[in-house]
Amino acid sequence: MGSQYRNADRRDRNSRALIIHPVLQAEAQTRSPEACLEEAAGLARAIDLEVAHARTVKVNRPQPATLLGGGTVAELAALVADADEQGEPIDLVVVDHALSPVQQRNLERELKAKVIDRTGLILEIFGARARTREGQLQVELAALSYQRSRLVRSWTHLERQRGGFGFIGGPGESQLEIDRRLIGDRIVKLKRQLEEVRRTRGLHRKARARVPYPVVALVGYTNAGKSTLFNRMSGADAFAKDLLFATLDPAMRSIRLPSGSKVIVSDTVGFISDLPTSLVAAFRATLEEVQSADIILHVRDVAHPDTEAQKADVEAILKDLDIDPETDPRVVEVLNKIDLLEPAERDAVLVRNGGAAAVPVSAVTGEGLDRLFEVLDGHRTAGRQVIDVDVDLADGATLSWLYARGEVLDRRDDEGQAHLRVAMEPAHLARFAGMAGQAARA
Structure with missing residues (x-):
């Protein structure tokens, strides 16, 4: 990739980013372009990118090769080149929209800067933020699924010691082709591990339900x-x-x-x-x-x-x-x-x-x-009633029944008696009243 990316992996300063929010005329707009642009800039700042420029661009007819129109691409290329000449290079261009692998590659060639789309940016944030083993597994699975559809400059997550997934920067500058079979094997393994996470969470939910x-x-x-x-x-x-x-x-x-x-x-x-x-x-x-x-x-x-x-x-x-x-x-x-x-x-x-x-x-x-x-x-x-009830401490069956079918809000034990405040559904309350009546007659 040569010297055109010479600043992309510097860590002695925050990388400078150009944020682009394309406004596609054919897509329904649920919010203002300005708000979308600010959100995209916020995503960039979330991983310590310095927003050098941010702008919306109108796209009347999406171009298969670059998404953006030829005139817009030329303007952006001039902006990137001008920033480089002034000694304040733009290391990264973020396009706040989905890009195909071909569009991403072509934009990089035209702009002479690293380009990522909205999905890549969000995945980079997730990769930098996940702390638990479960979170890391989930993010890595999402990143691999995304990467499998395209060639990547520096997919080296297995050797990286910091957060993130290398969409923004990586240890090398050469264009690397990912072995799809290895990615597929890793995805299968991650899905198996996450299935175990799901099973464990299910067991935890059952335990909480009890x-x-x-x-x-x-x-x-x-x-x-x-x-x-x-x-x-x-x-x-x-x-x-x-x-x-x-x-x-x-x-x-x-x-x-x-x-x-x-x-x-x-x-x-x-x-x-x-x-x-x-x-x-x-x-x-x-x-x-x-x-x-x-x-x-x-x-x-x-x-x-x-x-x-x-x-x-x-x-x-x-x-x-x-x-x-x-x-x-x-x-x-x-x-x-x-x-x-x-x-x-x-x-x-x-x-x-x-x-x-x-x-x-x-x-x-x-x-x-x-x-x-x-x-x-x-x-x-909602729909429950709260009752106060005294139960003999030796009556383990009744105590167990109350704990299983109601929620014990308070309990105080003294002189062989358990004084309970219990919230209970009407049906269980009626059954308990019947049980108490039978015990009294006995």
Whole structure:
């Protein structure tokens, strides 16, 4: 590839990137081009790229060879060359759209700079952020599936010691051809390992069902504040930062609600528009936690100008998981970042988002958390009744029955008696009343 990429792998400074968001006239636009461009720039900054230039470009007719029109390509090539002459070279061009392998190769030849598309950028972020073994397996599977369809300059993930997958930079400058058979073998192995992860998660879910503590899953658009809310609710210290995809690895903590009942809160990976299909498939083990959750909190950044479009993107992914936000009673909207809104704006936001059905909160200040806990309590105890009952400590069968069919909210033992406060479904409560009546007659 020669000297045209001489700056791409320098680590003594942040790589400088040119961000391009193509606006294809033939594609329906659900959000403004400016907002899409800012999101793409945010993705670049999430892995410490310096955004040298960012611009939208209109594409009236996508070109099979380069996606972009010939005039646009020439302008971009001149911009890259001019930056190089001024001693501030552009190391990377990010095209915020899917590129075919041929388009990527041709753009690199024309621009004389490394080019990656939206999928490559997201995969690079995921590769740099995954910390747990499960997360690394999932990201590597997605990256390999992506790589299998194209030739790659420096696919050397097995020898790399840092995060990422080499789409942005790698240890070498030569164009390498990947052995498809080796990639295929690795994919088979990763799928086998992830199937074991799924099996283990399934066993964990069964174990939690026997406790039984309900699972509350936090979902939402990336950077909506899920991890900050998770920390605020649980007192944990999960990584939370104003970055896209700050959280990749799921985390779980138990919390106690005002009623005394416990729930397990699960933080999950953020969603994003045009999330690569390979990533959705690779993160299936994690997303199954959402599918099996008892309560799903859809955390939204209501201060974001594109909050409605972000909501639509999240709901589309939930529907892909067979969860319909409009009809599934488990889904609760949490309107986060209200601390960034003026009082009048807050009222308007509530009116637009279902009034009392949505819960406004600020994960940063803690405002609204009491109301959120009350809503969780309401979902947890809907249709159940709470009773106080005294059971002889020697009556192990009754104690076991109460723990198996109800939720023991409180217990105090003294003088041979267990004093329990139990939440129970009406059917179980009626059966318990019958059992108590029979015991009294006996």
